[in-house]
Amino acid sequence: MKYVFALAVAAVTLWSFYVPDAVGFQHPELARIFFWHFPCPILASVLLIAGGWFSWKYTKTNDLVWDVRAVAMMELGYLFCLMTMATGIMFSQVQWGAWWQNDPRQTSFLMVLLIYAAYFGLRGAIHDENRRASNSGVYALAALLPVLFLIFVFPRLPQIQSFHPSDSIMKGQIKGGYAYVVISVLVLVSWLTAWLYRIRVRTGLLELKLEDRNNGSRLETNSGDPAGSTVVRPVRVPRES
Amino acid sequence: MTKGWRAILRKEIRSEMRQRSGLITTVLFSVFTVITISFATFDLEISPQLGAGLLCVAMLFAAIVALPRAVLIEEEQGTGDLLRLVAKAEDVYWGKAIYNLLFMAITSLVLTVLFLGFTRTGVAIPWLFVACIAGSCAAYAGTVTLCGALVAQASNRNALAGVLSVPLLLPLSFLAVSGLRVALDLRGGFNVGNGAIAGVGLLCYGAASLVIGPYLFAAVWKR
Numbered sequence: 001m002k003y004v005f006a007l008a009v010a011a012v013t014l015w016s017f018y019v020p021d022a023v024g025f026q027h028p029e030l031a032r033i034f035f036w037h038f039p040c041p042i043l044a045s046v047l048l049i050a051g052g053w054f055s056w057k058y059t060k061t062n063d064l065v066w067d068v069r070a071v072a073m074m075e076l077g078y079l080f081c082l083m084t085m086a087t088g089i090m091f092s093q094v095q096w097g098a099w100w101q102n103d104p105r106q107t108s109f110l111m112v113l114l115i116y117a118a119y120f121g122l123r124g125a126i127h128d129e130n131r132r133a134s135n136s137g138v139y140a141l142a143a144l145l146p147v148l149f150l151i152f153v154f155p156r157l158p159q160i161q162s163f164h165p166s167d168s169i170m171k172g173q174i175k176g177g178y179a180y181v182v183i184s185v186l187v188l189v190s191w192l193t194a195w196l197y198r199i200r201v202r203t204g205l206l207e208l209k210l211e212d213r214n215n216g217s218r219l220e221t222n223s224g225d226p227a228g229s230t231v232v233r234p235v236r237v238p239r240e241s
Numbered sequence: 242m243t244k245g246w247r248a249i250l251r252k253e254i255r256s257e258m259r260q261r262s263g264l265i266t267t268v269l270f271s272v273f274t275v276i277t278i279s280f281a282t283f284d285l286e287i288s289p290q291l292g293a294g295l296l297c298v299a300m301l302f303a304a305i306v307a308l309p310r311a312v313l314i315e316e317e318q319g320t321g322d323l324l325r326l327v328a329k330a331e332d333v334y335w336g337k338a339i340y341n342l343l344f345m346a347i348t349s350l351v352l353t354v355l356f357l358g359f360t361r362t363g364v365a366i367p368w369l370f371v372a373c374i375a376g377s378c379a380a381y382a383g384t385v386t387l388c389g390a391l392v393a394q395a396s397n398r399n400a401l402a403g404v405l406s407v408p409l410l411l412p413l414s415f416l417a418v419s420g421l422r423v424a425l426d427l428r429g430g431f432n433v434g435n436g437a438i439a440g441v442g443l444l445c446y447g448a449a450s451l452v453i454g455p456y457l458f459a460a461v462w463k464r
Contacts, residue, residue, distance in 0.1 A: 059460045108412075115408040122405060125395040135391045138457045139405060142387055145449060146412045154415060158435055 005191065012184045019177035030094045037087035039186040040080045041109065043193055045151050047077030048116065052144045055137035067133035068204035070140065072197050074119060080193075081113045096163060105164040108150040115143045129211065245328050249336020253311060257344075264347070267307040271352040274299045279359040289431070292362045293421035296353065297377070297414045301407070303348050304381035309402035311337045311344075312389030321393065330459035334386065338454060342382035349374050363427050370424035372440040373417050379447025380413045383454045390461050416443045 016035050021028035051073035058066035088106060093099045100106065122139055126132040155162055257263055278295050287295070315321035324333060353374060357364065364370045388405040392398040416439045423436025 111408060111411050114411070118405050118408050121401065122391060122395065125392070125397060125401050127396075131394060135395070135461050138387075138460050139391055142384070142453070142457055143409060145446075145453070146409050149412045149446075154412060157419075158432075158438070 005188070005195075008188055012181065012188060015177075015184070016181045019181055022178060026095050026097075031091075033087055033091050033094075035181050035185045036189075037084065037091055038182055039189040040084040040087060041151075042186065043189060044077050044080035044084055044112075047073045047080060047193070048112070048147060049144070051077055052140050055140040058133055058137045059141070062130070062134075064129065064133055064208055065205065067137065068201055068208065070137060071123075072200035072204060074116060074140065075200065076193055076196060078113070078116045078120070081109065081116065084109055085113060092163075101163060103164065104160045104162045105155045108154050111150050112147055115147060119143065245332030246335035246339065249328060249333055250340050253336060253340035254343075257340075263307060263310055263344070267303055267344070267348050268351050270306055271299070271303055271348055272355060274303070275352065275355040275359050278356070282360065287360050287362055289362075289422045289425040289427075290418070292356075292360060292425050293418045295360075296356055296421060297417045299352055299356065300349060300374075300377060300381070300417075301410055301414060303352060304345055304385055304410075305403045305406050307344060307348065308341045308381060308385035309389035309392070309399070309406070311341055312386060312393055313398055313402065316393045316398075325463060330462040331455045333462060334390075334455045334458040337389075338382050338386045338451060341386050342378060342451075345378040345381050346375075349378055362425055364424060365427045365429070366424045366433065366436070369420055369433075369436055369440050373420040373424060373443055376420075376440065376443030376445075376447040377413060377417050380443070380450045381410065383447065383450030384409050387454050387458055390458050413443065413446055416446065 016032055022031045022034070025031040051070050054066050054070035054073055058064075058070060085106075088109070089099050092101050092103070092106070119136060119139055123132055123136045126135055154160065155164065278299070315324055328336075356362070385402070385406050388402050388409070391405060392401040395401055419439035420436050420443055423431045423433055423439070
């Protein structure tokens with residue numbers, strides 16, 4: 001399967017160099033980074049919303065398996081946010097003449113990145129696994145409102161002027177060979193994401209099993225605070241007669 | 242929402258009246274912020290856009306300094322477990338969020354009066370100005386109360402409360418700047434319709450933050 005995937009990526013990459021140049025760009029031949037830039041924010045949005053959904057499932061069931069799934073989604077979503085920023089910054093330098101344009105979409109995605117950086121910061125600060133799962137899950141749910149606002153509402157507000165077109169697909173401006181390459185890259189990157197997600201969940205579940213096994217030999221500590229005092233449960237000692 | 246929230250609110254107000262440290266600290270923070278702004282811009286005419294941005298940043302940081310304290314203090318004083326035993330999570334949230342809302346309203350009042358006075362900025366559309374400030378206060382109260390509960394038992398909790406709250410409140414700052422720049426624009430250069438959309442958006446954002454809060458707060462408070 002890995003070889004099929006590698007061949008498909010190579011074929012699509014080659015194909016992307018053979019489709020005609022897009023019109024309306026300063027350097028049309030260099031606008032091909034769009035093929036790899038376009039799927040990243042779409043997948044990042046889907047993964048972050050799915051992460052919120054899994055977090056909600058955790059808060060309902062208290063089953064750590066949902067937390068493992070939520071973290072896998074969040075980590076992959078964060079990775080795609082970073083890739084969106086990286087490819088977008090390159091595109092900005094080549095086509096618009098500066099690495100950072102203060103474009104509202106660039107800025108709003110940077111804020112999404114900060115929100116999820118805070119999510120991982122929160123997870124790092126809580127050491128009890130159940131508390132970490134519940135608190136970070138609630139934060140992921142609370143973050144959904146601003147994230148949806150930043151991705152879908154803010155760039156479309158009437159007072160916002162952006163370099164990013166928001167209706168290229170609706171108006172059918174991406175068509176022919178260009179559209180087929182865009183769809184192919186989207187499918188391939190989604191395939192890669194599903195694959196990475198499965199590996200990450202499997203690793204997370206193994207970590208959980210390992211922790212369960214180690215719990216037998218571990219002292220129970222005051223939840224959450226690594227500096228907190230160690231709590232030892234009282235045990236009944238039989239009197240010597 | 243049951244009547245328990247009133248007891249929590251009374252407890253918070255009495256506790257604040259006894260010490261007054263939170264209010265004094267926040268008012269002093271507001272005074273220092275406005276004096277710093279006025280010192281840094283003494284030879285400049287502050288445009289509506291810049292004025293709106295400075296006011297929003299000052300309010301945001303005042304909220305982050307002051308509001309998480311309402312929840313964090315329970316863990317610091319060791320009263321959190323008692324509160325968990327005697328009160329419902331929903332009541333605790335509403336009591337603390339409404340206290341934070343009142344606290345933020347007083348802070349905003351002090352901050353805006355000082356800001357308008359020191360920077361000699363006028364208000365062109367008072368209702369829009371009040372709507373933007375009220376919407377911001379509601380969203381700050383709802384979001385920071387929740388973030389306080391999230392970090393209450395984490396390590397380095399004071400700094401972490403700010404780290405969690407700021408990204409959640411940044412979209413709100415966009416709306417606040419969009420609304421306030423229209424409200425502060427005496428020359429009428431900005432579109433009033435866009436400002437009204439931002440003001441209504443802020444009020445909705447504030448209401449949504451307060452309404453979603455109890456459900457999320459309940460998921461972390463009793464653990």
